[in-house]
Amino acid sequence: MALEATEKSPLGKAIKRKEDPRLIRGQGRYLDDIVLPRMLYMALVRSPYAHARIKSIRLDEARRVPGVKAIITGEDLAAANLAWMPTLAGDKQMVLAAGKVLFQYQEVAAVVAETRAAAEDGAQCVEVDYEPLQVVVDPFFALSSEAPVLREDREQKDNHIWHWAVGDQGAADEALAKSPVRVKEKIRMPRVHPAPIEPCGCVADYQKSTGKLTWYVTSQAPHAHRTVLSLVSGLPEHLIHVISPDVGGGFGNKVPVYPGYVCAVVLSLQLGRPVKWVESRSENIATTNFARDYHMTAEIGATEEGIVTALKVSTVADHGAFDAAADPTRFPAGLFSIVTGSYRFPQAFAEVDGVYTNKAPGGVAYRCSFRVTEASFLIERTMQSLALKLGLDPVELRRRNFIRPEEFPYNSPLGWTYDSGQYEKTLQKAMSLIDYDGLRAEQAQRRERGELVGIGVSTFTEIVGAGPSNTFDILGIKMFDSCEIRIHPTGKAIARLGTRHQGQGHETTFAQLIAHELGLSAADILVEEGDTDTAPYGLGTYASRSTPTAGGAAALAARRIRQKAQKIAAHLLEISPDDTEWDGIHFHAKGLESRQVSMVDVALAAYTNLPEGMEPGLEATFYYDPPNLTFPNGAYIAVVSIDRGTGQVKVERFVAVDDCGTVINPMVVEGQVHGGLTEGFGIAFMQEIAFDEDGNCLAPNFMEYLVPTAVETPNWETGRTETPSPHHPIGAKGVGESPNVGSPAAFVNAVVDALSPHGVTNVEIPMFPWKIWEILSQHHLAR
Amino acid sequence: MEKVESRAEVPVTLTINGETRTALAESRTLLAYFIRENLELTGTHVGCDTTSCGACTVLVDGVPVKSCTMLAVQADGHVVETVEGLDKDGVLHPLQQAFWDNHGLQCGFCTPGMLMTSLALLRKNPNVTEDVVRHAISGNLCRCTGYVNIVKSVIEAGQKMALEEV
Ligand code: FES
Ligand code: FES
Numbered sequence: 001m002a003l004e005a006t007e008k009s010p011l012g013k014a015i016k017r018k019e020d021p022r023l024i025r026g027q028g029r030y031l032d033d034i035v036l037p038r039m040l041y042m043a044l045v046r047s048p049y050a051h052a053r054i055k056s057i058r059l060d061e062a063r064r065v066p067g068v069k070a071i072i073t074g075e076d077l078a079a080a081n082l083a084w085m086p087t088l089a090g091d092k093q094m095v096l097a098a099g100k101v102l103f104q105y106q107e108v109a110a111v112v113a114e115t116r117a118a119a120e121d122g123a124q125c126v127e128v129d130y131e132p133l134q135v136v137v138d139p140f141f142a143l144s145s146e147a148p149v150l151r152e153d154r155e156q157k158d159n160h161i162w163h164w165a166v167g168d169q170g171a172a173d174e175a176l177a178k179s180p181v182r183v184k185e186k187i188r189m190p191r192v193h194p195a196p197i198e199p200c201g202c203v204a205d206y207q208k209s210t211g212k213l214t215w216y217v218t219s220q221a222p223h224a225h226r227t228v229l230s231l232v233s234g235l236p237e238h239l240i241h242v243i244s245p246d247v248g249g250g251f252g253n254k255v256p257v258y259p260g261y262v263c264a265v266v267l268s269l270q271l272g273r274p275v276k277w278v279e280s281r282s283e284n285i286a287t288t289n290f291a292r293d294y295h296m297t298a299e300i301g302a303t304e305e306g307i308v309t310a311l312k313v314s315t316v317a318d319h320g321a322f323d324a325a326a327d328p329t330r331f332p333a334g335l336f337s338i339v340t341g342s343y344r345f346p347q348a349f350a351e352v353d354g355v356y357t358n359k360a361p362g363g364v365a366y367r368c369s370f371r372v373t374e375a376s377f378l379i380e381r382t383m384q385s386l387a388l389k390l391g392l393d394p395v396e397l398r399r400r401n402f403i404r405p406e407e408f409p410y411n412s413p414l415g416w417t418y419d420s421g422q423y424e425k426t427l428q429k430a431m432s433l434i435d436y437d438g439l440r441a442e443q444a445q446r447r448e449r450g451e452l453v454g455i456g457v458s459t460f461t462e463i464v465g466a467g468p469s470n471t472f473d474i475l476g477i478k479m480f481d482s483c484e485i486r487i488h489p490t491g492k493a494i495a496r497l498g499t500r501h502q503g504q505g506h507e508t509t510f511a512q513l514i515a516h517e518l519g520l521s522a523a524d525i526l527v528e529e530g531d532t533d534t535a536p537y538g539l540g541t542y543a544s545r546s547t548p549t550a551g552g553a554a555a556l557a558a559r560r561i562r563q564k565a566q567k568i569a570a571h572l573l574e575i576s577p578d579d580t581e582w583d584g585i586h587f588h589a590k591g592l593e594s595r596q597v598s599m600v601d602v603a604l605a606a607y608t609n610l611p612e613g614m615e616p617g618l619e620a621t622f623y624y625d626p627p628n629l630t631f632p633n634g635a636y637i638a639v640v641s642i643d644r645g646t647g648q649v650k651v652e653r654f655v656a657v658d659d660c661g662t663v664i665n666p667m668v669v670e671g672q673v674h675g676g677l678t679e680g681f682g683i684a685f686m687q688e689i690a691f692d693e694d695g696n697c698l699a700p701n702f703m704e705y706l707v708p709t710a711v712e713t714p715n716w717e718t719g720r721t722e723t724p725s726p727h728h729p730i731g732a733k734g735v736g737e738s739p740n741v742g743s744p745a746a747f748v749n750a751v752v753d754a755l756s757p758h759g760v761t762n763v764e765i766p767m768f769p770w771k772i773w774e775i776l777s778q779h780h781l782a783r
Numbered sequence: 784m785e786k787v788e789s790r791a792e793v794p795v796t797l798t799i800n801g802e803t804r805t806a807l808a809e810s811r812t813l814l815a816y817f818i819r820e821n822l823e824l825t826g827t828h829v830g831c832d833t834t835s836c837g838a839c840t841v842l843v844d845g846v847p848v849k850s851c852t853m854l855a856v857q858a859d860g861h862v863v864e865t866v867e868g869l870d871k872d873g874v875l876h877p878l879q880q881a882f883w884d885n886h887g888l889q890c891g892f893c894t895p896g897m898l899m900t901s902l903a904l905l906r907k908n909p910n911v912t913e914d915v916v917r918h919a920i921s922g923n924l925c926r927c928t929g930y931v932n933i934v935k936s937v938i939e940a941g942q943k944m945a946l947e948e949v
Contacts, residue, residue: 016883016884016886017883017886019891020882020883020888020891021883023888023891023894024866024869024875024879024882024883024888024891024894024898025826025866025867025869025870025875025879026824026825026826026827026865026866026867026869026895027826028826028891028892029825030825030828030892032819032825032828032829033819033825035820066790116816117790117809117811117812118790194926195926196890196892196926197828197830197836197838197890197892197893197924197925197926198828198830198890198892199830246890246891247890248828248830248890248891248892249889249890249892249926249927251926280831280832281830281831281832281833281835281836282832282833502890503888503889503890503891503927504889505889667886668886670886671886671889671927671928671929671932674928674929674930674931674932675889675926675927675928675929676929677929678926678928678929678930679926701831701832701833701835702831702833702835702836702924703833703835707924707926708930709920709921709922709923709924710916710917710918710920710921710923710925710930710933710934711917711918711921713917713929713930713931715913715931716929716931
């Protein structure tokens with residue numbers, strides 16, 4: 001049940017962030033700011049080839065470099081049984097190349113030295129002899145019988161990883177066959193990389209005397225990392241202390257465990273000294289886990305009136321050399337089955353085939369719940385094609401097919417139970433914010449003047465907050481999350497959660513949430529995350545799960561405290577607990593509001609003046625196993641114009657109306673939306689990790705991998721509707737990723753809308769100006 | 784092939800945030816690492832290796848410079864300003880205050896560079912438009928905020944600085 005914010009409650013208020021005073025002074029403590037006594041630096045030797053056998057590695061010259069302390073190769077790791085590590089997807093990945101390399105820039109050796117520069121010098125002097133092998137770049141070729149088998153370590157002798165299917169194929173086929181209207185679209189979501197501005201890194205500090213490893217690491221999931229490291233290294237888990245300091249952005253990039261981390265740990269264990277490894281930007285983009293690389297085909301059936309009857313999707317998923325997706329174990333294609341979106345499809349079927357190629361491993365959930373961006377892009381793009389085919393306004397088509405408010409909880413044909421939504425209302429709000437009808441009229445006029453103007457709509461549904469333990473685990477660990485709250489005698493409190501923010505503002509928003517539950521001031525609650533020795537176990541921050549999971553835990557931990565507090569309050573008021581009432585700020589005697597005590601009074605009494613026999617203290621821990629996922633949604637409308645001379649697309653306006661349920665801090669929510677839209681804009685227009693036929697990565701740095709700057713980024717306009725989640729303790733749904741999930745389709749739909757009068761029905765992303773210009777030329781529209 | 788070059792250390796003296804400091808550095812040391820590691824001012828960040836992100840931006844003689852693309856020895860004898868020099872006696876600079884007030888940062892990793900680039904801009908002319916700000920910070924990448932609130936923060940800080948000048 002959603003709780004109303006009382007006047008004094010900080011819930012729903014745009015409170016300024018508590019983390020900012022240190023960050024704006026340059027006093028954040030990020031990974032590379034950590035310096036320990038006797039610390040060594042590590043650098044990695046990487047393969048220039050995408051597929052090659054390693055004939056020999058010569059280390060003598062590297063060993064002679066002044067300052068170099070040690071060098072390890074795959075052979076050394078094999079001797080220690082550490083050559084391979086498990087990925088979160090249940091595959092395994094080479095730590096350092098074992099016999100051969102499978103992607104360009106793969107890790108081959110690790111050099112550790114007294115200084116950062118000496119480590120780099122040493123790495124440059126390692127000489128590796130390679131015998132190049134046939135490279136497989138195209139995932140469809142990888143599936144053919146002519147392709148060489150890339151993963152010789154597997155029993156299965158082909159490049160197929162897994163097949164995953166959901167829905168009733170027969171029924172979907174039949175419904176499609178019977179449908180008078182059908183559209184089929186090939187839709188590709190290219191390989192991209194989250195590229196947070198802070199790259200990944202770690203400092204491994206093993207003390208031989210205590211046997212304890214302190215591991216500072218850029219981690220979105222410190223507890224999961226502790227468990228994985230314990231499993232890989234054999235170190236007892238209680239002697240591993242993971243600290244994820246301030247994180248400079250994550251977006252999914254900092255969920256996996258990377259080979260460099262394991263090498264730094266191994267070298268620290270070996271040398272008994274702290275070892276720091278910080279990757280360069282090029283290493284970050286070229287080797288840490290990518291996202292997307294989904295090659296999809298979708299078919300929708302509908303009636304002449306535009307009522308959808310069936311959806312059928314088949315997808316080839318390029319995972320690179322190792323399946324290093326960070327998906328929950330039972331979901332190799334993540335939550336891709338949200339692909340029926342916001343619409344009432346009676347029948348649906350989706351299948352995905354995972355494939356190995358000679359590219360860097362992945363894929364991660366890049367600012368989206370697992371594979372939800374792919375699903376949302378597919379359905380929102382294909383609905384556009386259907387609207388075109390039927391000659392219907394895309395808004396009208398959506399209205400005819402929306403799941404209606406009274407149909408929630410709604411069981412989708414692919415197995416989800418949507419919690420709540422008011423799709424029509426949300427869309428209506430976006431339309432009035434942007435003046436949709438006025439825009440269409442204006443578009444008609446501008447078209448007459450020869451302008452290429454388009455309006456694109458996306459009305460998406462997300463699925464976040466993984467997740468309920470009956471379905472969701474990562475390597476067996478259930479995907480609950482946790483919160484521990486301790487209230488000190490003076491009424492100030494500390495709260496620790498199993499999540500790890502990377503800019504989302506948890507230090508502020510979780511303080512607001514807990515303050516709301518306890519009648520305290522948010523200023524008096526310190527929120528800490530990222531230290532596994534102090535925080536309760538949790539699965540971390542990604543896939544918009546923090547508020548749905550740890551936020552639920554925080555609310556329920558606070559309510560557990562309130563239960564005890566009520567007894568103490570009764571004792572102070574000298575009445576029975578049953579006669580005591582909580583009004584959001586105070587406990588008071590029922591029907592007698594003047595006799596009241598605050599949580600601060602109760603806190604002091606919990607340590608000084610307890611009812612007879614009661615255990616002292618005022619604290620609680622709650623492990624929250626959510627009963628269901630949450631389903632944030634939104635309606636986005638983009639307006640674009642296309643320059644006929646250059647193919648440049650200008651986003652003239654963009655309105656995003658999000659419904660993420662109860663809002664804890666509207667300023668933070670809006671900031672999340674701005675950021676997510678910008679990444680969606682980047683994905684639509686410029687971000688792509690492409691490869692040549694030899695497997696060379698063509699965008700391994702910020703010169704070639706283009707991310708939006710302030711100049712081209714549109715000025716976002718936002719709004720919201722608030723449909724609380726019926727099952728979340730405060731009704732919140734999560735928001736960090738909706739804008740990245742929902743926006744790419746809005747941009748493409750707008751460009752297609754601009755060009756559709758000239759026969760264009762599909763445009764591939766990223767929509768680089770040259771690509772658009774080619775389309776313009778083909779259709780004699782270029783100037 | 785000559786792979787390992789001389790690593791002779793040379794003294795570098797510069798004025799940083801008003802203080803004159805000398806430290807030894809290899810002649811190949813980048814200014815960004817000299818500031819971070821030799822002078823222990825870790826507010827200046829490193830986010831790329833192609834002079835693209837601007838997280839390392841500092842002012843050298845008042846001009847914004849990507850300190851990952853300048854050698855420490857080149858800054859010898861010059862005046863350097865970093866994010867740590869912005870607040871005076873605990874009082875936030877108008878730019879810092881505006882970033883805080885307007886939610887101009889999220890993870891904060893790009894923020895020191897953003898602040899320093901904006902500082903150089905507003906010192907020249909505090910009355911700026913959205914377009915001017917967007918172009919001025921186009922060499923500073925932010926992956927979190929979508930820039931809208933950064934632009935708002937810079938404009939607001941400029942207005943405050945203009946008032947202070949009067
Ligand atoms: S670190 Fe200097 S521009 Fe990126
Ligand atoms: S605030 Fe994170 S990169 Fe700008």
